[in-house]
Amino acid sequence: MYIGFSEAETFIRNCKDAVIITHRNPDGDCTGAGFAMKEILKQLGIRSRVVCHDVFPKRYDFLTGDAEDEDFEPQTIIAVDVADKKLMGKYEEIYGDKVQLCIDHHVSNRNYAEKTLLRADAAAACEVIYDLAKFMGLKLTKHCIECLYTGIATDSGCFRFACTTPHTHEVAAEMMREYSDINFTKINRNMFDVKSAGRIRLESRLNDMIETYIYGKLCIIAVTKDIMEELGVSEDELEGFAPLTIQYENAEVGIFIRQRADDYKCSFRSADKVNVSEICETLGGGGHEKAAGCNLSGDLEDIKKQLIAAVCRAL
Ligand SMILES: [Mn+2]
Incomplete structure (x- = not known):
């Protein structure tokens, strides 16, 4: 079932002990979305952990952090940027049919979750999460914004791809205005220019x-x-x-x-x-x-x- 922001807000505010699933071959968007979501839940006093079929690439270390995950039996299953449960890899078998909330921006989303917050006009799942957090009236942490900005920048090819809308630029502009202590230039250099x-x-x-x-x-x-x-x-x-x-x-x-x-x-x-x-x-x-x-x-x-x-x- 497709839902809007207000239903997604109710779900998030009332969930507990969440697993956040990202897609295999993780990119900047699912990594950023996963760890931004974890940060948002933490802000709301909800425990969560981010899972991925693959190891997150080293260049996203600044998003994934090094905090040890708490051990808990998950009560809530959330998927971010995952258009199809097949993309969960080894987690499909465990959580594929149990996803309660999916936050996504892929037109091709298979609607496999109980509730899906789908914004096909968003450049990134991170853009959807930013809009949702704004809707919820949350003041996001610096790290959360770093996660969300990275997802938007990477999925939009540094604001060059056709998925980039005026709203995408507005979100980035708002981030730069409100979080002037974040080194956005460095994020883009690390995502686009630095190579081994x-x-x-x-x-x-x-x-x-x-x-x-x-x-x-x-x-x-x-x-x-x-x-x-x-x-x-x-x-x-x-x-x-x-x-x-x-x-x-x-x-x-x-x-x-x-x-x-x-x-x-x-x-x-x-x-x-x-x-x-x-x-x-x-x-x-x-x-x-x-x-x-x-x-x-x-x-x-x-x-x-x-x-x-x-x-x-x-x-
Ligand atoms: Mn994406």
Whole structure:
């Protein structure tokens, strides 16, 4: 059931001992949303812990903090930025059918939770949480704002992607005005400019690996386990490279493929007109109009053929 802010507020104020679930392959938005939510609940005197199928990447250490989680039997299950319970990974089995409140911004949200606060026009789940906290009249902590700002900045590609609305800028402006002691420039530098030596080497290697199809309208980069091993990079270091696939001036669609234990994760990007969420839905995935994904298993060359055919149909 879809709910609005006031019902979400009632739920949050009355919940206790919460588990907050984020999606696998955590990005800045689900990490920020999870830990902002934890901070908000703490402010309300409610215990919670944030869980994720994967380990949160090191660059989000400033959001996750190092406080030990309290041990409690959860009474409340909340999901943030999780469009589909499948994205919970190992937590799907435990909590997948028990989510009481989902806060999300994906058009493709599967409505798997008892109550869903969905704002498909928000640039990030963090933008929804900020609006909700404002609605609730809460004065957020500095750390909470750092979490929320990071989620909005990362999901909007530093306020460049089409999901960025006037309201997104207004939220960021409000944050900067009211929390002048936060180093927003540093957050953006760390999220967008700072790279490990391995990542820099990887980026140049990935640029060399761009394959073009359909008269250059489709660009694919496929990273196999062998290449990861050769470059000495871990899987979480491959986050955020999908935009490389739409750098070419003629590119309409880009697909960044990475090999995982038993399948290939395919991240789609649209340069302008093509709705990649629709393409991904035909392949069992989903996401946003301009950024979506799906997971395919089998032989890499066969997968590429399947992807090229799907993009061809959409062009
Ligand atoms: Mn998000």
